[in-house]
Amino acid sequence: MTDNANASNESGGFGHIATEELDTTHGVVLYLEDISVSFDGFKALNRLSLSIDVGELRCVIGPNGAGKTTMMDVITGKTRADEGTAFFGQSIDLARFSEAEIAHAGIGRKFQKPTIFEHHSVFENLELAMKADKRVRKTLFSALSSSQRDRIAETMKQIRLNDSADRVAGLLSHGQKQWLEIGMLLMQEPKLLLLDEPVAGMSDEETERTGELFLSLAGKHSLVVVEHDMAFVEKIARKITVLHEGSVLAEGSMSQVQNDPKVIEVYLGR
């Protein structure tokens, strides 16, 4: 049975892109152009264009319904764009791949609500997320090498869960779950991390540490952080994109954005 599952697997072009190195010769990791998505006539995204550089940490803000989550859905293949193009690196057209394939290609996503495997231990959560051949047969016969164990231990240290390796993930605090999910993303060795409200529900101290973690990750990875917490954004942001009604309203540094009359109108004018 596993054989059959594998056969159809290969024909789907699966695992194919995973071996290819991402082509980022022009320094751009993600490129969205004129993306439009509508749900029953409501335009969730309206000719949205955005580009993220390699190693950049970008914050995306905007009022509710501005299209932040829909944008992430389009990038990760959960929602298909009606119009426009989305490229990952120079050569990967995201519209042509499934969620799993996009994840394989190197885009990791953290959801608004932490989604981890509640019945698995912290260690197992990271093991499952780890970059590996994720086809059925390979997974059935997989065994952890010592370097893989080291990598998991390293990540546990990074997310400050090294004392909880065997703890069932469902028993972690909310903030720890958020970190575990970030850790799972890191295990996938993504080129691009999409983080949807990563500090929601965290204590001030946890928020602070998360900020430090993100800053240490920028450079090695590209990060897109969607966040409502302006204090947090101010602390980590270098470049900010403001979304409004499905398209980009303003882009620039914190002070540029704060002084933009259009942004002031959207945020204060209602």
Place this chain on the structure above:
Amino acid sequence: MSRLYGPKGWTLIGVLSFIVFVVFPVLSLKTSPDSSFHLSQYWVTLIGKVMCYAIVAIAMDLVWGYTGILSLGHGLFFALGGYAMGMYLMRQIGREGQYQSDLPDFMVFLDWKELPLAWWNSDQFWWCALLVVLVPGLLALVFGFFAFRSRVKGVYFSIITQALTFAAMLLFFRNATGFGGNNGFTDFKRILGLPITTSETRIMLFVQTGIFLIGTLLLARWIVTSKFGRVLTAIRDAETRVAFCGYNTVHYKLAIFTLSAVICGIAGALYVPQVGIINPSEMSPANSIEIAIWVAVGGRGTLTGAILGAGLVNFGKSYFTQAFPEYWLYALGLIFILVTLFLPQGVMGLLKKKT
């Protein structure tokens, strides 16, 4: 080896194997029928039957308890395996049937002159053994492919699997389908040339079933303790996250669903020669629901629980249907409600709490 079970687990399996492979056969064959230690054919058949059900319960637990897919059509895979074996047993009757024809009796009765195409090669044991595996396996593969690819989940999946087994039952009820209509297959005489009703053959089938039960248990245990097994439970708990981790969940669900169907098919093939009959009522929706009840009673997501549940419910059933025949279905419904309300982890949950 040590990954599968600890010393306690292996000892328990060893003791149970000793009972099934040595104690029961000796008590059945080497004691005189008058001795109070004698294991009568009634018990050999009943325990053998329950072991077949336990195999089905393990298969069900793999898809429901571990992967979170509630299939209410597993009785169909069991029955298909049984029918494939039944075809071979019908051909083994030879000319000893009532009409003394080369054709099975029901075909003579329908005035058919030759075997339908589906019966091709059915006098060959190896061919029927192949069908036992292939028919349920292919059906599960094709059905699962379309269901999982279309992201049919939860209660919708349960409903269409019920519909599938119901449709198959109606099909097999028809005489024209060529599998004996509502009487199905019965009056078997021989298996592999051996007379089927003797104590020796019965014990042979009994031991075979025991071997396959333990084999299935170890295979299932190996699967659920592998990384593949951890992916399955992860699919149960947060399927979207599994997909975003880069796993193609359709392939995983398809693999375990197909394996589960194949195991059920083999269990059905072991069941039919022991009970001596297979008919379309095995495909009735209620049978498939009962399988889910075994697993729920024993404890979803534990293999020991699945075996325990199949044992408890079925020995209970055979007692009840003799003592108070009318009330069995009420009792079964009550058990299911009580377990759901008070024992969400089944009997295993209760045992774990105690220790």
